[in-house]
Amino acid sequence: MVSVEDLVNNLMNDHDVIKVSVSIVDKMLAEKLLDPSDINMLLDFYEFFVDKCHHVKEEVILFPSINIKLYPFENSPVNVMVMDHGIFRYLIRLNRELLSRLINGDQSIKDTLMDYLALMTGHLNQHMEKEDKVLFPQAMDLDNVESSRSIEDIEAEVDHDKWLQVIEKLKVKYLSID
Structure with a gap:
């Protein structure tokens, strides 16, 4: 049994970290600072922290109870969120492919990579707003949700704290006042 209040607070804390990551990408794009290592690190953050941790907490703990107790999946906000998660996974893969091409010398792909990084962060912002304001x-x-998984075991699987440190390091590099 998981307290919905605790779960939502945890997810909102994740959103705060994700919003910092979006600000980092926005700064990189605005100043055309495309450090391949840092972009790769951010894509890893999006894959592991956002998709394999944050989305799993939603899809395994929160969403099933919403569908069982509040409204069915079809045509529901949960349906929209799950579709958004799939789009986000695709955008991670697409950006990895574009980054790989850039690293391998295809400079003509740089603007396309920048466009798709911006699309991905824009998608993230819209998605978080839907969750924060609607879902x-x-x-x-709901007071509590039932799940075979806990917040703690999902976070442990992806070394949640490591990703907090990664974003803090990139925040210092890109968002500190000069």
Whole structure:
């Protein structure tokens, strides 16, 4: 049994970290600072912290209870969120491919990579806004959710704290006041 209030607070804390990552990418794009190592690190963050941790907490712990107790999956906010998660996974893969081509010398792909990084972060911002303003407030109608998984074991699987440190390091590099 997981407290919905604790779960939503945890997910909102993740959103705070994800929003910092988006600000980092926005700064990189605005200043055309495309350090391949840092972009790769951010794509790893999006794959592991966002998709394999944050999305798993939603898809395994929160969403099933919403579908069982509040409304069915079809045509629901959960349906939209799950589709958004799939789009995000695709955008990670696409950006990895574009980054690989850039690293291998294809300079003509640089603007395309920048466009798709911006698309990915824009998608993330829109997705988080839908959760913050629609889904999470609705979820608060539930007191508890049942799940075979816990927040802690999902976070342990991807070394959650490591990714917090990665974003903190990139925040210092890109967002500190000069």
